Each structure stands twice: as C-alpha cells, then as structure tokens.
Amino acid sequence: MAKFHKALTTHEVSHVAHLARLGLSKEDLEKFQKQLSQIIEFVDELENVDTKGIEPTSQVTGLENVFREDEIKPSLSQEVVLSNAPRKHNGYFVVDAIFNQ
C-alpha cells in the first residue's frame, strides 16, 4: 500500500490536473496545492480505521447481472445526437487533430 501523503507538492497537483484535463493557472496551482493538502490531511483520518480483511463495497443494490432482452429499438437520430455539438461537419463531430503536434 502506498504511503499516505500529508501534503501535495505543486508538481503533484499539476500532474493530477493534467490527468483530469484541467488547465490551471500558476495562481490556481498554488491555491489548490494548499487546499487539496488540507483535504487530504482530513481524509487521512481513514488511516485509523482497521480494514484488514474487509471486502470493499462498490454498490449497495444487492442486484447482480441485470440483463435485458437484446432487441433492436428506435434510438436518437444522427441529427438529434449532433444537435448540441459546438462543431460538426457532414454529420460528424469535429475534433482537434492529435497527431501533428
């Protein structure tokens, strides 16, 4: 198990922001570094809970393998699906190129 960190470095905050695709200003980075460190310190309280051999819980429905019939049903039209897209072309979403950078 990784060791609990008491404080995040600005480098770590910048790495996490990159993973989450959030662009942060230098000012934001410093502010978040302080705030996130405080929050991490707070949730580190969990360290005091003995969880040895305890199964993790990811959901509480008590349901398993919820299936439905594999039937073809009407769906949204291409036009409707594209209706909120900021940029579209010939029935496609337009995205920035990623290979030529």
Place this chain on the structure above:
Amino acid sequence: MLVDLSIYELSDGLRRKKFSAKDIVKECYEHIERFNPTVNAFITIRDKDTVLKEAEEKDKNITFDSPILYGLPYILKDSYNTKGLRTTAASNILRSYIPPYNATVYQKLLDVGAILIGKTNMDAWGHGASSENTDFGPVKNPWDISRVAGGSSGGNAAAIATRMAVFGIGEDTGGSIRNPSSWCNTTGLKVSYGRVSRYGCIAYVSSFDTMGPMAKTVQDCANILEVIAGKDPYDGTSSPKSVPKYSDHLTNPVKNITLGMPRECFGEGLDSEIRKLIYDAAKEYEKLGITIKEISMPMLQYGVPVYYVIGTSETSTNLARYDGIRYGQGRDKFSKETMRRIMLGTYALSSGYYDAYYKKAQQGRTLFIKEYHKALSECDAILMPVEPMPATKLGELINNPIQNMLADIYTCQTPVGVPSLALPCGFTKDHLPVGMQIVGKMFDESLLLQLGYAYQKVTDWHKKSITL
C-alpha cells in the same frame, strides 16, 4: 392561498371544480414574480402563457379518475434532463445544453399530467451544501436573505418555502435534499438507493445518487413518491421491489416503534439550540407511545472521509465526459469547487494512491454499512440532526472547502444506501428553521413516512410560513 393546501386537498379541489389548475399556476407565478428576484431559486422559468395554456388543457380534461398529481405545478432540480428545455446542472459547461431525451422521473410526471413550471438552481453537479457553487448566482434563504438556502437542491427548498410551486423533485447524494429542506423549513425524502430511477439525472456519485420528493409535508412526499418510484429498464440499479401505496399507510399506528438516537450525533460540534429542538421532538414521539433509545455509532466520525473519497472519485470519472466536443463547453468552465473535487477524485484513483484512498474508503464503506445494520437491529429507525448548525451566512461555506465538507457530517450515510426523511422540528431564537432526520432500513420508506406524518399531526412547525 391555494398553494398552502396539501397535494391531496388540491387534487380533490380540482376534481370538484372548487378551483382550477390555472388558478394554482397563476398563484405560483405571482409568488415567483414577487420572491424569485430576491431568492434566485430558478435557473429556467418556463414561459407563463405556455404553462397557463397547459393548465387550461388539464382543467378541460380532468376526470375523477385522473392521477393525484394531475394539473399540479411543480419544479425540477436543474439536473434532470428535460427534452427541448435547457438543463444546466448549474454549470456554465451546460449553459446552453438542450437535452434530446427525458429523465425517467420527468417522463413519469409528464405521464400523470403534472405541470412543470421551471428548473431550479443548485450547487453545480451537486457539488456543495449551500447552493453557492452555481454559475447562476447563489440561492438565498427566504427566512433570512443574508444566509444560504442549503444545497445542493437549494432552489427547490427556497421555492417551496415561498410557495412558487406545489412540490419539487430534488436529488440527494450526501444530503442534497435534506440539508436545504431543514434550512428552509420544508420536508424532503432521501429514498433508498434504487427506489427511484436515476436515468436522465446528471450523475454526481453514481453509487450514492438518489432521486426524491421535496414538499411542504410528509403526506405530500408520500403522494409524490408513489408516482416516481419503481423499476426502470433504463436504470439497471433501480430496484424490482414493488412500490407500496405509501399514502394509504400514513395513518398506521406508530406505537411500539423504537427510535434510536446515536450519542455521537449529539455531542460536541452540534449547535445547542438544534440539540434541544431534537430532544423536544423525541419527547413528542414518546408522547405518541414511541420508545426512545440511546445507541452508539462510533464509525459515524469516518462518514465524511468515506463519502468524500468515493464521491470525488466517482464524480471525477462522471465529469470526464464533459469534453466540449459532443455537447457543452470546455473543461475550463468548471468552477473552482468542482475542479477541487475532480482533482481529489483523480488523485484518489491514480496509480500508487488507489489502494491508500479509493480502496481504503470502499472498505470503510463496508464497515459503515455494518454499523448502520447493527444500529438498525437495535431500533426501527434512527433520529438525528440534519445539520450541525442553522443556515450559514452567504460566503461562509463556499470559501471554506473543509467546512463545506463537514456540513454533510450527519447526511453522508448515502454510501449505505438507507432512506432518510428530513422534516421541520422548530426554530432557533433568530427565527431560523431547524430540521431533523429519521433514517430507516433499506426500502423502509413507509415507516419513515408514518413517523413523519404522526409528528406533523401533533406539531405545526411545517406550517410556519415566511414573511419576506
């Protein structure tokens, strides 16, 4: 005033033609015009003339067999997708998003002929306990406009308190229905996870999110819940359990019921006036023949960290879909509070920290569930405060991330999935409303509603209205 009447009375009056749906709708718009500029409960108000026409249509077609919510004006938290009507989740990201489909809860209300009058303000994506984390201006508490309405479903509570609608539909992930209900003197039910379909409600924490009624009374909540609850093929986590006719069981005797009061909830950190008001409520319950029992839930102190680590982890993945490509604006439009939550979640899920944070919190969740199981085997339901303090001043929570988290201290049993009813139990010396909550076993909404109904029969806190 018509909007002061219960759903049952309004529905009965409509059938007997004592008044019309149009009359009720008109009254709601009068209140919106009068109070909304001050409290800012709405993000989108539907065009009055269009809604009045819908009401006329309902008046023409109503019969004695019409569903109970037929012709009644209501509001939706702006997290519910409404086809053709903008849905923002209170974020600039979705400021001009027009959903191409309906949330199941909205579809069900359309089907029974309820009339939507608007979409209400909230903390963006459900991220907050004060309805200040919104790109549409904070919601103000109608009881004291220098204070917040609570959150994240704050617009609903503020609108119901000022009678801008007959009822509302909120969403509760860590207290978002109960917190504003208690701070605005309204009644709200956080249902068992899976009781009501989540389909089409913009997700905050998928494994905690619950959709539920907000209204003036417990009886109204029962009338609403029996319409919106049930299995939905579009939500695999919705429960196949049959839906009781909650309103038929409200008057069931509550004698011989035991209410547990966890001593950990009434110690340090709880406002002394709130403590006293909840003890008073316990005394009322004793008069009704209910046994009050002190119980112990030492795990409660870990509730916020468990809730917060899992919550931010899930929200960081849920909000990853906002890429500004298919719909909505780019990620730079997230608010600071939301960015903080996304980053904490991303951190907790990232390589090297997953076991220490996410998995650890999931194990804590298991222990938390056991704690509630044990407590609810010693009593039938648990009586607790909703909030450690009355409504905070504007700016207090939004500028203090840790305080903002701690506002959820009594309402973060959402990882357990159990239902909880929040209802008014008095006022502080400064005339600020105080609520209490009754937490029950999974799918035991019936008992919670019976207990709430019995209390509202012998008290009149829920009838106190506002002098703005």
